[in-house]
Amino acid sequence: MRHKLRTGLTVLGLVVAILAFGLLRTVVDAWYAGAEGASSTRLVTRNSISLVFPLPINYQERIRRISGVTGISHASWFGGVYVTEKNFFPQFAIDPKTYFELYPEYLIPPGDMKAFRTDRKGCVIGRKLATTYGFKVGDTIPLRGTIYPGAWSFTVRAIYDGAEAGTDTSQFFFHWDYLNETMKKAAARRTDWVGVYVIQIADPDRAAEISTEVDAMFRNSLAETLTETEKAFQLGFVSMTEAIVVAIRIVSFVVIFIILAVMANTMAMTARERISEYATLKALGFGPRFLTGLIYGESIVISLAGGLIGIALTFPVADRFSKQMGTLFPVFGVSLDTVYMQIAAATAVGLAAAALPATRVARVSIVEGLRSIG
Structure with missing residues (x-):
């Protein structure tokens, strides 16, 4: 001193x-x-060329029949703009019946889940997203489409919380059926396609084996696949930066x-x-x-x-x-x-x-x- x-x-x-x-x-x-919070029992299947290219919806049932697969769903990146481009948050069109069964870390009250599944124009948002923009159940969220052009409107039917502190609660989910049916009227050739398949497996030790089997099933097709663990999929985004x-x-x-x-x-x-x-x-x-x-x-x-x-x-x-x-x-x-x-x-x-x-x-x-x- x-x-x-x-x-x-x-x-x-x-x-x-x-x-x-x-x-x-x-x-x-x-x-x-994202990579640290990935599950060892989830695989992600995408187009082998790039995420930009989609996969046919009819792949889902063929993948489901593979031994060791206990569940499957799909998701498609929407890429809409809320008010202005600086308001970025992930938006996915999903299968409401199966998607959240593969993600038990997303906690949604049963009543809210039912309301979401019965409303074609309903959406589920994360708690952080709701807090950031002041959204609450019943609010209408307008989005301006970029990948899928047009003015889109969704009603918040549920807000999910994370089972753990590291769970991502900044995402926005809505019905893939609504997106698909709307696009049939505007651009029929862009329908019946999904971005990625999320696959639930019983044994994480068989991840490599099942991934190989999935990709072999669609080899030499018009849309070949690349299947990897959820962690590897997330690390692929990190490697870009x-x-x-x-x-x-x-x-x-x-x-x-x-x-x-x-x-x-x-x-x-x-x-x-x-x-x-x-x-x-x-x-x-x-x-x-x-x-x-x-x-x-x-x-x-x-x-x-x-x-x-x-x-x-x-x-x-x-x-x-x-x-x-x-x-x-x-x-x-x-x-x-x-x-x-x-x-x-x-x-x-x-x-x-x-x-x-x-x-x-x-x-x-x-x-x-x-x-x-x-």
């Missing part, structure tokens, strides 16, 4: 660095949230390196100013181990003080950031692993910053130290 301003600014720098590190790591975790994820990771560690340099400079100045005092302690019989312990102790206390404040601030800042980003990051929360990394980073900075000053103090002679004027 001899130089309160310098110590305070160092702690403030540590707070900002640890906060930034935690926030950046949380962004990386959010990028992989892998460069961004890598950049964020690099920046998170650069922030720690910068604050390490600041902390090291602070400890070097502190030790240099006290050389004569350390020499006096040596003259009184205190050994090098005791003196280096003082320096390491001071450095770790400063770094952990800044680190703990930074960790405490990470949670409200991350929550605020999540609200500002809306549904861009469906799952955005600070994990325990991130907190452990923040603690480790703060401790490492404290230890590394004290290394050179402690070595110098341990080696300085009493005479040389007493001559020092700081």
Whole structure:
């Protein structure tokens, strides 16, 4: 506390660095949230060329007959715009009778589910989506079609919650039958197609075997398939933006390196100013181990003080950031692993910053130290 301003600014720098590190790591975790929450008993079948190309609806019954398949449904990306393009959220046309049976993590009251299934123009939305835009059951949501042109209108019949904190509750689901029948009037050649099939299997150990069997069934057809686990399917999207994820990771560690340099400079100045005092302690019989312990102790206390404040601030800042980003990051929360990394980073900075000053103090002679004027 001899130089309160310098110590305070160092702690403030540590707070900002640890906060930034935690926030950046949380962004990386959010990028992989879909893959981490994927089920090991669900497969996804898409067109082998690209997701842009659909699959015939008649594939469904053929896949259902494969041994080991216990359930199947389908989903099609809609890509509508709510008011303005910045209001992005995932929208899928689904089979209302089978889709939610494959996703038990989506919790919907039975009465609301019945209301959705009986209303062709009804929709189910996630709790985060409802909170972000203020939707409630009974509201009408207008969408402007992009992939499927026209003005579309849906009535909210149910709002689903997640069984776990990591469940994506930012999605919008409506009847595929409604989409298909409407398109028959506007573009008949674009009907009876789906985006992907979601397949439930009994034994996750047979995922590769069943995937191969599905793809073999449609080999050399007009719409060949690619079947993979749900996790692999989600990671395929992440790989498209892998460069961004890598950049964020690099920046998170650069922030720690910068604050390490600041902390090291602070400890070097502190030790240099006290050389004569350390020499006096040596003259009184205190050994090098005791003196280096003082320096390491001071450095770790400063770094952990800044680190703990930074960790405490990470949670409200991350929550605020999540609200500002809306549904861009469906799952955005600070994990325990991130907190452990923040603690480790703060401790490492404290230890590394004290290394050179402690070595110098341990080696300085009493005479040389007493001559020092700081």
